[in-house]
Amino acid sequence: MEIRELLRGIPKVDELLKLPALEEAELAAATVREAVRCELEELRAGILRGAVAELPGSEALCGRILERCRRQQLPSLRGVINGTGVILHTNLGRACLSQRAAEAAYDVARSYSTLEYDLERGGRGLRYTHVESLLRKVTGAEAAMVVNNNAAAVLLILSAMASGGEVITSRGELVEIGGSFRVPEIMEQCGCRLKEVGTTNKTHLKDYAAAIDDSTRALMKVHTSNFKILGFTESVALEELVALGHENGLPVIEDLGSGSLMDLEQFGIHGEPTVQNSVRAGVDVISFSGDKLLGGPQAGIIIGRAGYIAKLAHHPLTRAMRVDKMTLAALEATLRSYAEERALEEIPTLAMLGAREEELRAKAQLLCDALVKGGVEAQVVAEQCQVGGGSVPAQLLPTFAVAIAPARCSVDELEQALRLRERPIIGRIAHDRYLLDLRTLREEDFPAVETALFEVLS
Ligand SMILES: *Cc1c(COP(=O)(O)O)cnc(C)c1O
Numbered sequence: 001m002e003i004r005e006l007l008r009g010i011p012k013v014d015e016l017l018k019l020p021a022l023e024e025a026e027l028a029a030a031t032v033r034e035a036v037r038c039e040l041e042e043l044r045a046g047i048l049r050g051a052v053a054e055l056p057g058s059e060a061l062c063g064r065i066l067e068r069c070r071r072q073q074l075p076s077l078r079g080v081i082n083g084t085g086v087i088l089h090t091n092l093g094r095a096c097l098s099q100r101a102a103e104a105a106y107d108v109a110r111s112y113s114t115l116e117y118d119l120e121r122g123g124r125g126l127r128y129t130h131v132e133s134l135l136r137k138v139t140g141a142e143a144a145m146v147v148n149n150n151a152a153a154v155l156l157i158l159s160a161m162a163s164g165g166e167v168i169t170s171r172g173e174l175v176e177i178g179g180s181f182r183v184p185e186i187m188e189q190c191g192c193r194l195k196e197v198g199t200t201n202k203t204h205l206k207d208y209a210a211a212i213d214d215s216t217r218a219l220m221k222v223h224t225s226n227f228k229i230l231g232f233t234e235s236v237a238l239e240e241l242v243a244l245g246h247e248n249g250l251p252v253i254e255d256l257g258s259g260s261l262m263d264l265e266q267f268g269i270h271g272e273p274t275v276q277n278s279v280r281a282g283v284d285v286i287s288f289s290g291d292k293l294l295g296g297p298q299a300g301i302i303i304g305r306a307g308y309i310a311k312l313a314h315h316p317l318t319r320a321m322r323v324d325k326m327t328l329a330a331l332e333a334t335l336r337s338y339a340e341e342r343a344l345e346e347i348p349t350l351a352m353l354g355a356r357e358e359e360l361r362a363k364a365q366l367l368c369d370a371l372v373k374g375g376v377e378a379q380v381v382a383e384q385c386q387v388g389g390g391s392v393p394a395q396l397l398p399t400f401a402v403a404i405a406p407a408r409c410s411v412d413e414l415e416q417a418l419r420l421r422e423r424p425i426i427g428r429i430a431h432d433r434y435l436l437d438l439r440t441l442r443e444e445d446f447p448a449v450e451t452a453l454f455e456v457l458s
Contacts, residue, residue: 085437088389153300259288
């Protein structure tokens, strides 16, 4: 058909709206009208590009319009099934909350709460009391506070403690965290000057000592969470740095990044420092994220000596970085899991880190068997996965995945079809196969994964 003829054949919006399939759909009239308009516009553009040789029938058109309405009604921010094996996937929202933490957030979201109300006195209370004593208890620090995220925490600490002066940091620790959050630039933003010492691979105590002068306000350590320098390296032990700082009347601050409260050696992950270790070493102010290895909500946790924490709490920036009630409720519940020594069972991030290979293999076999039974060609394969979230960059964890090599479509088409579902499934592609990694895939996700694969591959 000729282009002009095709264009003339495009149905009118009002004609389409009268079709029973659309008129009887239980959808807002405005939603349907908008979808019809978009669909016809796309059709017109397709014809003009020469990509449409034949006009679709009204049934096909209605199907497309209803599908468009359905997609438009889905929340943009919604849950996905993580089959990537990356436990703290920053793009997928980092840590999943524990059941307990999610319920706590839900409860305060839906009702009035004790957010800033002291029940004993029947009057105004403090927003941060809900987590402060728990944080002291689980970390061993004298005092604690919370802001929106760890980037905010670092900004606050440097602004309140070092503005107008210099902060001494090792050249081996001048990291960029991502999203252009770079230690040197943050310092500038906070009105302090960075004094770099040592070299990329080696920094000695004497390097710090030689750099101290009247303008020094603090010594800073940054955990190089997202990269690792290997080979001929040396950095200064925390205890030595603390001793040097205190001899000179200077605070020692540390950006711990991931901030694990658990010794990850038990999961075969080496060299990730614990928060408690920094507290024991005497670091004056320590900050870390709530949604990395801690396994809680997005937050920037600051702990340390009471005098410094009080100074931070009263800084004007603190108000601008304040966390909301849902975050505090989720954080309190997460910290309670640690305080009650139930973290390994209750916190998904830790359960995923701690899952044993036999367990993962058995889970993979379970899913694989169900898929094979439904006619999908699948196999269990031994793989390796990452922790993610800029944590533990140099180590891969052993894992098991279900691998699918689709017969009737390409691996990329399969990946896309699963990704575009109402409950999106995000997997990874390796060696021309689609992989679903059981380190992050949960058993509660299995029915949805099975249904999706049966639908897509049939
Ligand atoms: C992740 C990270 C940050 C940023 O933490 P957010 O909670 O994402 O703001 C800061 N410093 C280090 C070393 C990190 O690893």
